[in-house]
Amino acid sequence: MFEEVIEMITSNDEKPSQEIDLQGENLVNRARLTGCVTQEEILNQLGNCKGLQKLVHSIGIVIKIDSESYDHINVMLHGKNASGTVLSLSCPTDGTEKVFHLDDHGSQFNLFKKLKFECKHPGAKASVSVKLYLHEEYKVPVISNEAVAFNTEEYKAMIKKSLLSKGNNKRLKEVIEKAENGEDVTIAFIGGSITQGAVAEPIHTNCYAYQTYKRFKQMFGKGEGENIHFVKGGVGGTPSELGVVRYHRDILKEGTVEPDIVIVEFAVNDADDETEGVCYESLCLQILSANNNPAVVLLFSVFVNDWNLQERLSRVGKHYDLPMVSIKDAVVDQFRLTRDEGNIISKRQFFADIYHPTNDGHTIMADCLAYLFSETKKTQINKDDINISVDPVIGDAFKNIRLLDRKNYLSMAMIDMGSFIETDEDIQMVEMDDNLFSTPQFPNNWMHATTSGNNSFTMKINSKSLILIYKDSGSDAFGKADIFVDGQLMKCVDPREINWTHCHAVILYQEEECKEHFVEIKMASDDVDKHFTILGFGYTL
Incomplete structure (x- = not known):
């Protein structure tokens, strides 16, 4: 942890506290992000007891609280030592480092499970840094606090590495010429939370999408760039399985917008795409098939563990010869270097957390896309x-999919709402386009409430395939629902599995021919007094 702000809150009649989970990959990912550790030898040992014993001899803790009411707070390191106890110490809050020597407690500490910070009064906020001191045979990078050297030759060389493929440039060059001629051009972005702009400050103008739009305006717009228009449709925590359903709504604005360029960013979200690329390719084909021949650019972002699905998804780009930009190719190799060896930006500078870029990270993403535009401008059409x-190289079963919800179902399906008669207003909210305010996702929904009764939601529909979109929730008020198709139980879905409010897409059936199906959704037998929200459906004919 490095100057991380925590807040002590009260729960279950305990003292006000804040817990930091260190189990699973959490400790390893914190070492990657905050400590900029890249050595696999060290990262692998952080995840097991014997490794920790070899690596760590002490823990340093620095706490700052701007209040005279708190001269010390208690810090507890949960795990198990020889006596089976939790180790704890009292730390000053004036920024003085307190070093916790593991050998002073009789044996090496076996496992780090969580850190707990505890004080007397609720609401206290503190800035906390926690360091692991390693035995001298292990060396980790010295973290530089130097600002990122934008616009240097070394920076430009890093940006060049992002150009995975120029692809067939005909569509993109025609859009650039159109912009330079003063004609209206719309650049659109669809993806997950990185496209939404999560953690960028402010989210609506410092996200990579808006910065890319600004660069495109500056490079090719007429006058002040008033002929260049912007559409952003990023929804946090969702894969292309949902993106392909909402493209017509969020990007085409129900047919009122014709984007000229669409950047597709699902490289770190599509682990949750149960079609393993079919929805991604279907989305690309849905965009490419438009009458105005838009250009599609595939953008591959990256997580703090250097992971993305570039290998899977770039097959689509290669198959249709699309321009592709890889943030992973640009930054990951240089993360492993010191400043003397050629490091441009550290992981701590690029990532705000294990998933999302900082403002500097978003700037780099925008510069990578701008480099594609400039290279395309230079090359012959x-x-x-x-x-x-x-x-198709993976599949195109969903390229003609459309959204069905409470607002537009009448022409496509026969629905009996049963006890799903309420409308859920506590749904995922997203900053769309260049707006700072949030837009509710799937507001035209059907919700089962505790007072609704226990009748099934039923739908008769002719379609080849059907995707159910339901609400995930962190509330105990929500419960499981059983999904039947043509009388057979297909799935029991639990909105509490993810444990935060967002949209979840799941395939109910996928067939070669269009035919009539009967869909029934009812609360699971042990959750009849719970809530469940059907946000909508995606269907193909």
Whole structure:
């Protein structure tokens, strides 16, 4: 932890406290992010008892609280030592480092499970740094506090590495020429929370999407760039399985917008795509098939553990010869270098948490896309357009999918709401386009409430495939629902598994022919007094 702000809150009649979970990958990811540790030898040992004993001899804790009411707070390191107790110490709050020597407690500490900070009164906020001191045979990078050297030759060389493929440039060059001629051009972005702008400050103008739009305006716009328009449709925690359903709503604005360029960013979200790329390819084809021949750019962002799905998803880009930009290719190799060896930005500078970029990280993403635009401008235009009539490389079963919800179902389905008669207003909220205010996702929904009764939601629909979109929640008021198709139990879905409010897409059926199906949704037998929200459906004909 490095100057991380925590707040002591009261729960279960205990003293006010804040807990930091160190189990599973949490400790390893904190070492990657905060400590900029890249050595696999060290990261692997952090995840097991014997490794920790070899690595760590002491723990340093620095706490700052701007209040005279708290001269000390208690810090407890949960795990198990020889006597089975939790180790604790009292730490000053004036910024003085308190060093906790593990050998002073009779044996090496076996496992770090969690840190707990505890004080007398609720509401106290503190800035906390926690260091692990390693035995001298282990060396980790010295973290530089130097600002990122933007616009240097070394920085530009890093940005160049992001250009995974220029692809067929015909569509993108035509859009650039259109912009330079003063014609209206719309650049759109669809993806997950990184596209939404999560953690960027402010989220609506410092996210990579808006910064890319500004760069495109500056590079190719007429006058002040008033002919360049911006659409952003990033929804946190969701894969292309949901993106393909909401594209017509969030990007095309129900047919009122024709984007000229669409950047697709699902490389770190599509682990949750149960089609393993079919929805991603279907989304790309849905965009590419539009009458105005938009350009599609595939963007591959990255997590703090250097992971993304670039290998899987770049197959789609190669198949249709699309431009591709890899943030992973740009930054990951240089993360392992010291400043003397050529490091440009550290993980602590690039990532705000284990998932999302800082403002500097968003700037780098925008610069990578701008480099693609500038290189495309320089190169000769491809004579022929891309060929989207070839057989798909993964699958295209969902390319013509459409959204069905409480507002528009009448022409497509026969629905009996049963006891799902309420409308849920406590739904995922997202900053769309260049707005700072949040837009509710799937407001035209059906919710089962505790007072609604216990009748099934039923729907008769003709379709090849059907995706259910339901609300995940962290509330104990929500319970499981059983999903039947044509009388057979297909799934029991639990909105508490993810444990935070967002949209969850799941396939109910996928077939070759369009035919009538009967769908029934009812509360699981042990959750009839709980809530469940059907946000909508995606269907194909």
